Amino acid sequence: MTGLSDAEIGALLLSLRVSCVAVLAALPFALAAALLLARRNFPGKILVDAILHMPLVLPPVAMGYLLLVVFGTRAGLGGWLYQTFGIRFVFSWTGAVLAAAILTFPFQMRAIRLSLESVDAGLSDAARSLGASRFDRFRNITLPLALPGVVAGAITAFAASLGEFGAIITFVSNIPGQTRTLPLAIYSALQTPGGEAAAARLAALSILLALVFMTLAEFAQRRARSLYA
Amino acid sequence: MSVDVRLRHAQGAFVLDVAFQSEASGVTALFGPSGSGKTTIVHAIAGLVRPQDGRIAVDNRVLFDSNHGIDIAVEERRVGLVFQDARLFPHMRVDDNLRFGWRRARNRMSEADIARVVEMLGLGPLLARKPARLSGGEKSRVALGRALLASPSLLLLDEPLAALDAARKAEILPYLERLRDEARVPIVHVSHSVDEVLRLADRVVLLDKGRVTGQGSVFDFAAGEIGELLPAAGAVIDTRLEGHDGGLSLLSFEGGRLVVARLHAPLGSKLRVRIRAEDVLLAREEPHQISANNVLTTRIVSLREIANAQADVHLACGRARLVARITQASCARLALKPGDGVFAVLKSVILDPRALRELSGLE
Numbered sequence: 001m002t003g004l005s006d007a008e009i010g011a012l013l014l015s016l017r018v019s020c021v022a023v024l025a026a027l028p029f030a031l032a033a034a035l036l037l038a039r040r041n042f043p044g045k046i047l048v049d050a051i052l053h054m055p056l057v058l059p060p061v062a063m064g065y066l067l068l069v070v071f072g073t074r075a076g077l078g079g080w081l082y083q084t085f086g087i088r089f090v091f092s093w094t095g096a097v098l099a100a101a102i103l104t105f106p107f108q109m110r111a112i113r114l115s116l117e118s119v120d121a122g123l124s125d126a127a128r129s130l131g132a133s134r135f136d137r138f139r140n141i142t143l144p145l146a147l148p149g150v151v152a153g154a155i156t157a158f159a160a161s162l163g164e165f166g167a168i169i170t171f172v173s174n175i176p177g178q179t180r181t182l183p184l185a186i187y188s189a190l191q192t193p194g195g196e197a198a199a200a201r202l203a204a205l206s207i208l209l210a211l212v213f214m215t216l217a218e219f220a221q222r223r224a225r226s227l228y229a
Numbered sequence: 230m231s232v233d234v235r236l237r238h239a240q241g242a243f244v245l246d247v248a249f250q251s252e253a254s255g256v257t258a259l260f261g262p263s264g265s266g267k268t269t270i271v272h273a274i275a276g277l278v279r280p281q282d283g284r285i286a287v288d289n290r291v292l293f294d295s296n297h298g299i300d301i302a303v304e305e306r307r308v309g310l311v312f313q314d315a316r317l318f319p320h321m322r323v324d325d326n327l328r329f330g331w332r333r334a335r336n337r338m339s340e341a342d343i344a345r346v347v348e349m350l351g352l353g354p355l356l357a358r359k360p361a362r363l364s365g366g367e368k369s370r371v372a373l374g375r376a377l378l379a380s381p382s383l384l385l386l387d388e389p390l391a392a393l394d395a396a397r398k399a400e401i402l403p404y405l406e407r408l409r410d411e412a413r414v415p416i417v418h419v420s421h422s423v424d425e426v427l428r429l430a431d432r433v434v435l436l437d438k439g440r441v442t443g444q445g446s447v448f449d450f451a452a453g454e455i456g457e458l459l460p461a462a463g464a465v466i467d468t469r470l471e472g473h474d475g476g477l478s479l480l481s482f483e484g485g486r487l488v489v490a491r492l493h494a495p496l497g498s499k500l501r502v503r504i505r506a507e508d509v510l511l512a513r514e515e516p517h518q519i520s521a522n523n524v525l526t527t528r529i530v531s532l533r534e535i536a537n538a539q540a541d542v543h544l545a546c547g548r549a550r551l552v553a554r555i556t557q558a559s560c561a562r563l564a565l566k567p568g569d570g571v572f573a574v575l576k577s578v579i580l581d582p583r584a585l586r587e588l589s590g591l592e
Contacts, residue, residue, distance in 0.1 A: 126316035128303040129275050130330030130379050144320050 008202060010177055011185035018093060018181055019161040022100035023108070023154050030108035030153065037109075038116040056106040064170025067099055071171075095172035096179045100164045104157035111156065115149020116142065148224035155217035159210055182206055232257065232383060232415060236273055236283030236293075245269055245280075245439040251432050256409050256416045258426040258447070261436030267419040268313075270436075271385040274417065275310040276303035287383045287415075307335070309381030309414075311389045315368040317360035323371050324356040330379025338380055349411060350374045350404055366397040370404060377412060384408075386418045390425065398425075405429055410499060427451055427465050427503060451503070452543055452550045453533075463505040464551040470498045477522070484547015488522040489578055503579040506541060509553035510574040513563055523575040527551060529567050532560060544573055 004012070033052050037045070055063060071078035071089045081087045089095035119142050127137045143150075165183040172179040174188060186202045189195035235248040245266040251257040259267045272278040274285055276292065279300060285293040287308065292301045309330070317326050327347070331337060338346075347353055350370045360368060369389050376384055386405075390398045402425070409416060409429060420426055426433055426447065433450040435443040443455035451465040466487075468480035473491060480487040480500060487502065494500070516524060527544035534540050540560045544551040551573055565571065 120316075122312065122314070122316050123318060125277055125303075126310075126312060127318070127329065129277070129306075129308065129310040130375065131304050131307070131333035132329075133304055136333070141318060 003201060007176060008185060011180050011182050012205065014093065015162050015181040018096045018100055019158045021097045022104060022161050023158045025097065026101040026105045026108055027154060030105055030112055033109045034112035034116055038113045052109060053106050055103045060103060060166030061170050063103060064099060064167035067171040091172055091175060093178050096168045096181060099167040099171050100161040103164055103167055104161040107157040107160055108153040111149045111153025112146065115146040119145040148221045151220045151224055152217050155213055155220060159213040162209055231288060232417060233286040234274060236280040238269060238280040243439060247441045249434045249441055249444055254413055254415045255431035256418050256429050257432045257434060258430035259417060259419045259434050259436060260426050262421055265436040266439040267436055268387055271387050271417060271419055275308050275385055276306050307382050309376035309379055309384040311372050311376050311386045313388045313391050315372040317368055317371055319360050323358050326371055327375050327378055330375055334380045336380055338378060343378060346374050346377050349407055365393050366400045369401050381414060384414045384416045386416060388419050402428060423462060448550050452552045463503060465501060465503055466549045467499060467501050470494055470496055470500060482549055484549045485525045487578055489580060500580060504551060504575055506552040506554035508576040509551060511542060511553050511555060512572040512574060515572050516574060521574045521576060523578060525573045527571055527573045529565055529569045529571060531567055532565060
């Protein structure tokens with residue numbers, strides 16, 4: 001009915017799964033980085049800021065190559081992880097997750113940082129004078145007030161990660177059912193003689209997904225803001 | 230109950246160097262122009278500013294002592310701070326705002342006490358609302374209630390009325406008066422409004438450019454006896470409603486009685502009245518056949534010549550102090566000198582109309 005083949009549906013589901021896990025995995029790190037950048041001043045902050053934004057500006061292929069160097073089974077960290085825990089990223093869907101998580105991490109970090117910075121520090125002082133400890137203040141004042149930003153960042157990162165191509169194909173290759181996400185499936189269809197129709201279907205699907213999630217981001221943000229009115 | 234503050238703190242070119250104490254409960258006003266260091270002092274007491282040098286103790290509990298390396302964390306101080314801008318938590322309903330400090334207090338107030346505070350500040354109808362749906366005056370009241378419910382050993386009010394227009398201020402002042410009379414928490418009130426100080430304070434600490442320029446009772450403050458900041462504003466007298474007589478009510482204080490238009494308040498109510506220096510006439514002999522209702526027997530404490538050929542005559546009436554502003558010519562004609570007995574004729578006695586309405590509402 002949809003006109004999609006099993007392989008195409010598989011690519012769609014894999015994309016959703018990879019993006020979902022990638023966003024959730026990157027969230028704690030994005031939160032920590034955002035807190036660091038929003039709240040602390042330390043020497044070398046500009047440099048740290050730049051490094052954390054790297055995935056945003058580096059060519060994704062270069063990122064994929066770097067991941068291969070670090071996490072390949074014959075590489076230092078990758079080899080150690082594989083031999084010690086049996087964790088393998090290359091040629092596996094978890095590798096696609098790692099690539100997507102790192103590449104979309106700055107989207108989440110930036111959104112959270114902006115919303116943390118927009119939370120009035122005076123409210124935290126008020127909570128303090130009322131007896132709230134540091135964690136208490138973060139948990140009950142800062143985080144709830146920054147929530148719209150956290151949600152918007154997560155959804156933007158999710159949408160961006162659905163479109164990730166260069167790093168995934170470089171790092172974990174293009175294996176059907178394992179690492180062939182939507183963009184990779186489009187690429188493969190275009191490489192196949194007579195695959196234009198399939199490519200068009202998948203491209204249309206990608207546009208639809210992007211629209212749905214960007215609308216969702218806007219909606220979630222409005223919904224969260226209305227909590228305070 | 231006592232507050233003992235001594236601190237030195239430099240911020241750029243501004244140096245704050247102050248010391249003051251206030252015994253007993255009641256309201257201590259920190260009074261001075263903008264930039265005199267008032268807010269820095271209350272923030273230091275609350276712990277939000279760490280003074281470079283000094284000692285801060287509340288109720289004999291040392292909160293800060295630079296000599297002994299004591300600096301109790303803000304959240305452990307149990308000092309309530311009401312900010313100029315209320316700072317209610319926007320994502321919580323009024324009820325949860327109120328209980329925020331209460332939930333974290335070591336000695337939680339009973340539900341009955343909470344109900345009393347809610348009633349005292351008129352918060353009942355607001356409990357289910359979010360702060361975005363409150364007026365400026367309502368926000369101030371919620372902020373006051375929130376600080377009170379945390380059972381603080383000291384309440385700091387950092388110009389909680391400054392952001393409000395005159396009408397809102399008039400709406401809040403009666404609540405602050407009830408707070409002073411009923412809450413039994415010592416209060417440090419930052420203000421640059423003479424009117425607020427005269428209505429609320431028991432003691433006044435005058436500040437200017439980071440230094441204490443005088444301190445004393447509100448009665449001395451009203452009489453212009455502390456500092457060199459102000460000409461006498463008049464007198465502040467704390468009285469008690471003693472009885473009614475036809476269309477009039479009698480207010481008594483140590484030193485005499487005042488007659489005012491009939492009040493609809495319970496007998497025994499505490500009422501603060503103000504008598505402006507311009508409204509006091511002096512007579513050598515007891516005036517008879519005079520329209521004024523109030524004639525007090527007083528003794529001259531001092532005479533002070535001020536601008537425009539006028540003089541402030543400071544009078545003692547029992548323990549109350551009055552000031553009469555008359556011309557220097559009158560002073561000479563009556564040959565007034567310290568120690569003389571004179572009769573003070575009061576043209577009018579000021580009772581705050583809003584306070585009266587509140588009181589009658591309580592009856």
